[in-house]
Amino acid sequence: MESLPQARMGTQASGTWVLYVLTDAPLLESPGHDFGRSAPMPTPEERAQVLASLGYGAADGAEWEWHETRHAPAAAHLWAGIPVRPTPPAVIGGSAA
Template sequence: MTSLPQARMATQASGTWVLYVLTDAPLLEWPMYDFGRVAPMPTVQERVRALTALGYAVADGPEWEWNATRHSPAPRHLWAAIAVRPATPASAGGDGA
């Protein structure tokens, strides 16, 4: 079972790289960042900047898990995933007074 939130990076049907955050919200409401290019693959630093723009940060280190799925007869679909957390956690306990 996938622990949410989780960021994934993959290519769209157009071939451009996108990064999106899986949350418990409906699919169409998931935050998404389009890198707007086919090549080169976004670097780790570019992915971190995209996550920041979406309001998220990597949860436990910069390790991306790469996966490939085969859609017969199409070629493999490469995608990566990493655990993320909201960049600014909600403050607990009110105003601190």
């Protein structure tokens, strides 16, 4: 069975939403995007646009799965993940863009 990369979205220590793709590269070198806001949560359409700009798309039939991690009794961290596939570069006028 093929192992697909996973995109994850959550909030950073600053509170802003960030989306990144887990690759074989070190985490700090993984492709990512900071939405620059803490509210509202990025919509599914915004997430799809960001994934596309990073060269990825959701795997066939995949949906975002939400998780909650508790670091302390009063502190919960919400994050989501989705399997992704690299997307081929767009072809414009017969050549790759």
